[in-house]
Amino acid sequence: MLARMQQSTIALLRDDPTAIVIELAGEHDIHTAPELRERVADALSQGLPLVVDLTPATFIDSSILGVLIGAHRRLHEAGLGFAVCAGSAEEPGVRRILEVTGLIPVLPVLPDRAAALAFARVAPEPS
Amino acid sequence: MSDAAVVQLELAARTDNVAVVRQAVVAAAEALSADAAVVADMKLAVTEACTNVILHAYVEPGGPIEVELLALDRGLTIVVRDHGVGMSPRPPRLAPANGSGLGLGLPLMAAIAEDFEVHGVPGGGTEVRMTFDLERSAVTATAEGSAS
Numbered sequence: 296m297l298a299r300m301q302q303s304t305i306a307l308l309r310d311d312p313t314a315i316v317i318e319l320a321g322e323h324d325i326h327t328a329p330e331l332r333e334r335v336a337d338a339l340s341q342g343l344p345l346v347v348d349l350t351p352a353t354f355i356d357s358s359i360l361g362v363l364i365g366a367h368r369r370l371h372e373a374g375l376g377f378a379v380c381a382g383s384a385e386e387p388g389v390r391r392i393l394e395v396t397g398l399i400p401v402l403p404v405l406p407d408r409a410a411a412l413a414f415a416r417v418a419p420e421p422s
Numbered sequence: 423m424s425d426a427a428v429v430q431l432e433l434a435a436r437t438d439n440v441a442v443v444r445q446a447v448v449a450a451a452e453a454l455s456a457d458a459a460v461v462a463d464m465k466l467a468v469t470e471a472c473t474n475v476i477l478h479a480y481v482e483p484g485g486p487i488e489v490e491l492l493a494l495d496r497g498l499t500i501v502v503r504d505h506g507v508g509m510s511p512r513p514p515r516l517a518p519a520n521g522s523g524l525g526l527g528l529p530l531m532a533a534i535a536e537d538f539e540v541h542g543v544p545g546g547g548t549e550v551r552m553t554f555d556l557e558r559s560a561v562t563a564t565a566e567g568s569a570s
Contacts, residue, residue, distance in 0.1 A: 322444070325473045326437035354444075354462075356469045357526040364524065387462040395533055396526060 303327055307334050314344040314376075314412050319359075320351035322388070328358040335366040344375050344415035348408050349389050350382035360398065367402055376415035379404045428453075429491040434484045435504065440472045443489050443502075450491045451498055456556040463534040464500060464554055470527040471502035471550045479506025479548065497536070497555050505547035 303321030310316070315338040323331065338345045347363060349355065363379060370377035379402045381389050393399050405411040429450050433439040447468045451461045468489070475487045485506055492499040532538045535552035543549050 322441060324437075324440050324444075324469050325476060326440060354465060354469075356466060356473065357524055357530060358473060360526065361524045387459055388465060391459075391462055391534075392466055392530070395530060 305330050305334055307337060311412065314346060314415055315341055316346045316348055316408065316412075318348045318351060319355070322354035323352060323359045324354070324356040325358040328362050331359060331362045332365070335362060335369070339366075339369055339373060339375075342373070342375070344412075344418075345370055345377050346408060346411040346415050347377075347379045348411070350380060350408070352389050354388035355392060357392070357396075360392065360396065363402055364398070371419050374418055376417055376419060378402070378411040378415040380406065380408050380411035382407065427490050428493045429489070431487075431489040433487050433489070435472075435476045435480055435487045436484060437476060439487065440469055440476070443472050443487070444469055446489070447491065447500060450493075451554075451556075454493060454498060454556055456498065456554070457558045459558045460554055460556060464498065467531045467535055467552050467554075468500050468502065470530050471500070471552070474527045474550070475502065475504045475506070475548075479504035481507060494553070496557065497553055499551060499553045501549060501551050503543060503547065503549040505543060505545065508542060508546065508548055 303323055304319070305323075305327060306318045308316040308318055317331070317334050317338060319331070335345070345366065347366065367377050381393060381404050383406055393404055398404070403414065405414055429446055431443060431446055433442060444465050447464050448461055451464050456464070472487055479485060485504065488503040490501040492501065528540070531550065531552055536555050537553040539551045541549045541551070
């Protein structure tokens with residue numbers, strides 16, 4: 296049974312000069328939340344909008360949601376855009392927690408990376 | 423039919439063991455032919471339960487997490503038990519570094535399980551007991567609002 300455990304990775308992508316993408320693949324929980332928090336801090340230090348792409352992820356828990364909400368707050372405070380994309384995969388391990396918690400409009404969550412990047416490039420209004 | 427334990431695990435309350443518990447739940451649920459959506463909910467619920475143990479149960483790290491998976495006629499009960507300090511409002515040690523701080527764990531478990539109970543353990547500790555039907559009804563029980 297343990298042979299089925301998938302490789303979980305967190306990659307910080309700088310392909311786009313106008314934004315940073317952090318891509319999560321596999322399953323993520325309290326064990327990988329600290330690494331994601333570090334990657335968010337790395338991205339924040341670059342002073343660019345941030346997109347967290349959960350499309351290749353197969354599972355996230357509330358520890359990961361906590362990091363995402365914290366990232367949203369910190370980017371907003373820095374005047375930088377932030378968005379999450381979750382794709383529309385049949386794998387319910389990501390979409391389910393977003394739906395149950397009602398956080399899809401809060402984060403916000405977009406259906407693909409292009410839409411998320413377009414959203415994040417628009418700097419937030421000062422609150 | 424009386425509960426029959428199909429899996430019993432005892433692991434140290436460490437973050438790297440949460441995935442091990444999750445995979446054990448997946449294996450048991452799939453062996454019982456649970457719907458994929460139900461398996462996903464079981465994974466989330468047991469992850470949140472184990473995370474609570476890691477964050478809240480033990481002042482010193484690495485105390486035991488006990489997990490039992492009990493097969494029912496048309497369901498699976500997941501029991502997660504610790505022998506720690508009980509339901510403290512703030513994590514004793516790990517929360518600032520590893521915790522979400524959202525307080526979503528218990529509401530999430532309560533929202534997605536068909537039946538959800540939390541008990542104290544004699545001698546100290548907490549037991550979370552969550553039961554899931556193996557088949558998801560056509561009207562899916564979404565729980566927006568329950569956990570927010």
